[in-house]
Amino acid sequence: MQLIKNQKFVEDGWVLIADDAPLPEQGKIIISLERFNSLAASDLSPIVHLGVSVTSADDVSLLQGDFDRLDLIRLNFPAFTDGRAFSQARILRHQLKFKGDIRISGDFILDQVHFLEKCGVTSFEVVDEVTLDDWHRVTQSLNYSYQPGYSLADTRMRRSRPAITADNEDQELVAELSAA
Amino acid sequence: MYRYDEFDAAFVRSRVAQFRDQVERRVKGELTEEKFRPLRLMNGLYLQLHAYMLRVAVPYGTMNSRQLRQLAFIADKYDKGYGHFTTRQNIQFNWPKLSDVPDILDHLADVEMHAIQTSGNCIRNVTADHWAGVVDGEVEDPRPVSELLRQWSSAHPEFTFLPRKFKIAVAGAEKDRAAIAFHDIGIKIRRNEQGDPGYEILVGGGMGRTPIVGVTVREWLPKGEILGYIEAIMRVYNLHGRRDNKYKARIKILVLELGKEEFTRQVEEEYARMGETSVQVDPAEIERIENYFVPPHYEQLNDADPVLAAAENDNAGFAPWVAQNVAKHREPGYGIVNVSLKPTGGIPGDATSDQMRVVADLAENFSFDELRVTHEQNLVLPHVKKSDLFEVWKSLVAAGLATANLGLVSDIICCPGLDYCSLATARSIPVAQDISNHFSELERQHEIGELKIKISGCINACGHHHAGHIGILGLEKRGEEFYQVTLGGSGDENAQVGEIIGPGFSRTEVIGAVDTIVDTYVSLRNENETFLEAYRRVGPKPFKEAVYATH
Numbered sequence: 001m002q003l004i005k006n007q008k009f010v011e012d013g014w015v016l017i018a019d020d021a022p023l024p025e026q027g028k029i030i031i032s033l034e035r036f037n038s039l040a041a042s043d044l045s046p047i048v049h050l051g052v053s054v055t056s057a058d059d060v061s062l063l064q065g066d067f068d069r070l071d072l073i074r075l076n077f078p079a080f081t082d083g084r085a086f087s088q089a090r091i092l093r094h095q096l097k098f099k100g101d102i103r104i105s106g107d108f109i110l111d112q113v114h115f116l117e118k119c120g121v122t123s124f125e126v127v128d129e130v131t132l133d134d135w136h137r138v139t140q141s142l143n144y145s146y147q148p149g150y151s152l153a154d155t156r157m158r159r160s161r162p163a164i165t166a167d168n169e170d171q172e173l174v175a176e177l178s179a180a
Numbered sequence: 181m182y183r184y185d186e187f188d189a190a191f192v193r194s195r196v197a198q199f200r201d202q203v204e205r206r207v208k209g210e211l212t213e214e215k216f217r218p219l220r221l222m223n224g225l226y227l228q229l230h231a232y233m234l235r236v237a238v239p240y241g242t243m244n245s246r247q248l249r250q251l252a253f254i255a256d257k258y259d260k261g262y263g264h265f266t267t268r269q270n271i272q273f274n275w276p277k278l279s280d281v282p283d284i285l286d287h288l289a290d291v292e293m294h295a296i297q298t299s300g301n302c303i304r305n306v307t308a309d310h311w312a313g314v315v316d317g318e319v320e321d322p323r324p325v326s327e328l329l330r331q332w333s334s335a336h337p338e339f340t341f342l343p344r345k346f347k348i349a350v351a352g353a354e355k356d357r358a359a360i361a362f363h364d365i366g367i368k369i370r371r372n373e374q375g376d377p378g379y380e381i382l383v384g385g386g387m388g389r390t391p392i393v394g395v396t397v398r399e400w401l402p403k404g405e406i407l408g409y410i411e412a413i414m415r416v417y418n419l420h421g422r423r424d425n426k427y428k429a430r431i432k433i434l435v436l437e438l439g440k441e442e443f444t445r446q447v448e449e450e451y452a453r454m455g456e457t458s459v460q461v462d463p464a465e466i467e468r469i470e471n472y473f474v475p476p477h478y479e480q481l482n483d484a485d486p487v488l489a490a491a492e493n494d495n496a497g498f499a500p501w502v503a504q505n506v507a508k509h510r511e512p513g514y515g516i517v518n519v520s521l522k523p524t525g526g527i528p529g530d531a532t533s534d535q536m537r538v539v540a541d542l543a544e545n546f547s548f549d550e551l552r553v554t555h556e557q558n559l560v561l562p563h564v565k566k567s568d569l570f571e572v573w574k575s576l577v578a579a580g581l582a583t584a585n586l587g588l589v590s591d592i593i594c595c596p597g598l599d600y601c602s603l604a605t606a607r608s609i610p611v612a613q614d615i616s617n618h619f620s621e622l623e624r625q626h627e628i629g630e631l632k633i634k635i636s637g638c639i640n641a642c643g644h645h646h647a648g649h650i651g652i653l654g655l656e657k658r659g660e661e662f663y664q665v666t667l668g669g670s671g672d673e674n675a676q677v678g679e680i681i682g683p684g685f686s687r688t689e690v691i692g693a694v695d696t697i698v699d700t701y702v703s704l705r706n707e708n709e710t711f712l713e714a715y716r717r718v719g720p721k722p723f724k725e726a727v728y729a730t731h
């Protein structure tokens with residue numbers, strides 16, 4: 001598995017911890033939502049960086065109260081035709097203003113990446129062999145958008161919008177995350 | 181009508197380039213057929229029984245002459261010289277080669293057309309009343325909001341991998357010619373008590389194996405909120421629609437399983453959560469689109485036209501055609517010309533490239549360069565001066581397009597069925613042809629009056645048989661085709677799912693059954709009572725008795 005973030009391969013500093021494995025005391029760990037829900041705050045080391053992995057059937061809005069403990073939320077495509085992760089990402093990023101990394105895993109395809117980014121996804125677990133050239137070509141092939149609320153910093157839009165909107169906030173947030 | 185601005189044009193070109201790349205990756209083997217499938221479907225490309233089929237969008241059924249001529253060119257160059265107009269106001273080409281499709285899409289883009297989202301599990305081409313903007317009694321023209329929805333739904337980042345396909349239809353008048361109650365979302369433009377125009381929103385209608393009439397989730401929505409509200413519906417559906425069973429994946433099943441109250445509550449809750457800024461459509465954008473649909477510059481005319489009256493007297497075939505196929509226009513001295521694509525014994529909805537060019541010329545010369553495709557698989561010249569009707573009729577007669585059967589028993593809606601479609605369980609076209617031949621006497625058809633027969637070649641119901649006054653569904657049992665007949669269906673403002681009258685019929689029996697049903701109606705009707713009215717009065721009993729007594 002390779003990780004792509006901001007159109008580049010990056011080192012994945014995160015470790016996915018199986019439900020029956022002991023919890024590390026430090027580092028960046030991703031645990032399942034089920035395990036996360038069963039833990040008390042005191043079960044977790046204060047210096048661990050925490051990510052949670054949810055399934056496409058989970059209600060991500062229930063995580064809102066835990067945002068300050070979460071640096072990453074990992075969504076999943078059980079099949080590439082199952083598009084629930086698009087709405088989950090949208091809810092997290094746009095409605096609930098989650099500021100951490102939203103990561104995609106599972107059976108997604110290259111042609112969905114751009115849409116996912118517009119919904120607020122920031123990193124991708126890539127299993128297939130893919131070159132960065134392919135990634136750029138395919139994921140940036142339709143850089144026009146009719147949906148003002150889903151724009152990225154470089155998306156070409158027709159419609160101008162009022163100066164301060166939630167959309168601009170989103171854009172700023174994405175720009176910030178890209179710079180980070 | 182709407183014209184692309186630079187942005188629309190660039191978007192469509194960019195979509196074509198993207199698809200060209202996808203086809204290349206498929207040809208090189210970088211994409212498996214399984215992964216290519218949803219991508220090609222999102223560009224209207226099906227793999228059918230014999231070949232690929234390309235479905236081209238005609239947004240809300242409106243076209244100009246240049247566009248229709250381009251379709252004729254494509255039919256000649258890449259197909260077998262004809263195209264098939266569908267119940268979703270689109271046109272299908274049955275024989276394109278995969279490697280030609282990107283070029284075809286470029287030809288379409290040259291005339292501001294595309295095949296985007298004409299299939300696949302995404303928001304499909306939006307349909308609307310085919311007499312939009314010209315018919316009496318309209319609250320507002322349904323096309324501006326249809327165009328707004330077309331743009332908004334194009335390559336929507338969140339709603340392109342839905343549980344199942346998603347169809348939206350818009351009606352602008354009390355009289356519903358867009359069958360909105362049989363769509364995933366139906367939008368009806370209506371006024372509230374203060375007299376302001378807004379939208380009534382219906383959800384969960386559909387045909388297929390679970391035919392159901394949509395329910396109203398909002399009685400009246402302010403115009404500016406339409407995109408936000410639809411977004412809320414789509415999000416609830418995308419997250420909660422069933423993905424475990426293809427036949428239960430449409431939104432109608434979600435509405436059915438949750439119940440109207442709970443579904444509406446979830447939508448309203450989601451809508452409230454979205455907040456003001458993501459909800460309102462920029463009024464300047466609505467105005468920009470509406471400006472494309474202002475009425476053309478009509479001449480000030482008297483409604484009665486002496487040229488027309490004289491021609492009606494002198495030409496035997498002309499007067500019945502005017503009476504049947506020309507509808508009342510809201511402007512005095514003009515008529516709405518309906519061009520029948522249902523010649524006796526023909527294939528419903530098919531048009532040759534020559535016929536397309538004839539209609540394109542007529543649209544350009546006599547109808548402010550505008551034409552429409554109807555969900556009943558006919559064409560419309562929406563604004564023809566009454567004094568020009570005779571000229572238009574003569575050209576249509578010469579092209580085999582002047583059958584005076586609009587809304588009559590031979591004006592049959594029919595899906596492609598087993599002759600083309602890989603999902604079909606039986607043939608549908610030959611049944612339509614047999615019925616059309618059987619009732620070839622126009623006089624008899626006029627006597628019978630309005631009667632809508634709709635035929636599907638399988639349970640998917642693309643031929644809208646559930647909404648047929650007489651519906652025919654082709655099925656298969658032990659290798660034999662047989663046909664189930666329903667009565668009393670209707671796709672209008674009093675939408676109703678037809679009732680099955682009893683055991684099915686063989687290919688040869690079904691014509692006799694239809695004939696008996698028609699005779700029964702004629703013998704029991706009151707004066708001026710249409711088939712549907714009579715059926716609603718007497719119910720299925722007399723029809724069943726007559727049909728199963730003789731068969």
Ligand code: SF4
Pocket residue numbers: 595596597598601602603604605636637638639640641642643
């Ligand atoms: S109703 Fe069935 S046979 Fe007819 S076009 Fe649809 S899927 Fe094909």
